């Protein structure tokens with residue numbers, strides 16, 4: 001079986017090189033070609049002798065993903081559909097911001113968490129992605145850009161619950177932020193979870209990336225209705241884990257709150273949310289539900305959204321209304337299904 005080099009860390013790559021009769025510095029060269037220079041084939045690895053290129057070609061798995069489509073939205077958001085080697089499909093979404101690009105990547109094919117507002121959740125779970133399948137999304141998108149260095153931010157908010165694929169995600173993060181890997185700043189990598197408490201606790205010890213929590217309700221009854229995970233890890237327990245999460249100076253935890261008409265958008269919901277988050281270094285992203293996320297739910301009218309925001313800002317929270325991008329190509333929050341679409 002071929003070795004999946006993009007999923008190995010520096011030490012493991014070195015071991016692989018030594019096991020194949022190469023000097024350790026060759027591992028650093030190969031890693032540089034794969035993760036930094038984004039080499040698509042061994043032929044690109046010009047400073048390696050032909051015998052080493054042939055060895056890598058023969059022994060290493062280089063391209064675990066195949067691009068199926070890439071659709072661009074009216075607002076510039078671009079959605080990539082990738083096929084894994086076993087045929088499953090995953091999506092990544094490239095979001096243009098004012099002065100940089102953010103890439104939203106997937107950690108699983110499908111998802112087992114069953115959040116009601118989410119198309120991925122309704123599809124069910126297919127399988128976990130390997131570390132290299134996570135990293136390859138970033139590599140392939142970078143390769144498609146005129147200015148790959150404009151892609152500075154990575155968010156684990158695509159298909160799947162990243163903390164349900166903990167080991168692979170942490171391993172992928174290691175190569176994303178390693179200086180001799182893809183060299184992203186750990187301050188610009190964000191992992192978003194529906195609230196798997198034991199893994200939130202582990203994450204704080206294992207990485208220094210940003211944490212985002214998909215909260216969506218301030219009382220257990222509503223949250224359990226929207227997010228089955230809440231029955232296992234209710235809000236008090238979840239927020240306790242957030243309070244204990246080691247935050248570097250000036251960093252905050254982002255709480256995502258999808259606003260749904262008549263379900264979690266009342267004044268009393270905003271007041272309860274403010275009470276729940278009091279004392280936490282928190283910022284709140286208010287995301288009006290995307291039409292089509294769930295047939296019997298809809299986004300609130302704009303005046304309700306503004307009122308919800310006002311209640312939070314009066315209580316000194318940073319609460320930002322996030323306009324979802326890429327709705328026309330089903331690339332917005334909760335819309336990823338891995339279904340092939342044509343322009």
Ligand code: SF4
Pocket residue numbers: 111112113114115118119120121122158159160161194214334
């Ligand atoms: S919102 Fe996230 S955790 Fe919930 S079902 Fe969708 S992909 Fe899974």
